[in-house]
Amino acid sequence: MADDYRHALKPTPAGWPRRQHWCVWVEPITDRGPTGIWQERWHRAVVAALATWQRQLPITLVDDPNQAQVLVQRRRPPIQHNRASHGRALLQLMEVRRGGPSQLEPRVEVLISPGQGPTGIQATALHELGHAFGLWGHSDQAGDAMAAQPGAKPVLELSRRDRATLQWLQGQPGLVQP
Numbered sequence: 001m002a003d004d005y006r007h008a009l010k011p012t013p014a015g016w017p018r019r020q021h022w023c024v025w026v027e028p029i030t031d032r033g034p035t036g037i038w039q040e041r042w043h044r045a046v047v048a049a050l051a052t053w054q055r056q057l058p059i060t061l062v063d064d065p066n067q068a069q070v071l072v073q074r075r076r077p078p079i080q081h082n083r084a085s086h087g088r089a090l091l092q093l094m095e096v097r098r099g100g101p102s103q104l105e106p107r108v109e110v111l112i113s114p115g116q117g118p119t120g121i122q123a124t125a126l127h128e129l130g131h132a133f134g135l136w137g138h139s140d141q142a143g144d145a146m147a148a149q150p151g152a153k154p155v156l157e158l159s160r161r162d163r164a165t166l167q168w169l170q171g172q173p174g175l176v177q178p
């Protein structure tokens, strides 16, 4: 058996929500006053997590949210199933036209709460961005970025298993129009 967690991943009804290239929008810093350090801290941690994924996947940061498949917002996710959490990723499939025939694209809204320390924000962003880039499932090992249960130590790097699972996903067919 392969040392990855491909079996935990779920495709959409239209196929695997994976792409060869992603455009990501990250909520910009708007507070230029003395309290702006909190927004800057959040932004820095999210961009650090994104940089970790950029070593595995072609990812472009864009200024226009309409150009992005992944939108990262500085917001505490609403409570779900009586559980509070620091991050959430929500997947939709959109039919978009980018100067050619319309295509099916994943559009992922990622909510990352600013209410943690910088390490917590970075670890949460690393995990939620993993979902955004198509890893819609969880590993059962605490050392993986996509672990179902966070371990005692925040995971800031991708494990070999994370990378192997992503590599397998990238070899699967992407979304197809029904």
Ligand SMILES: [Zn+2]
Pocket: 127, 131, 138
């Ligand atoms: Zn998760």
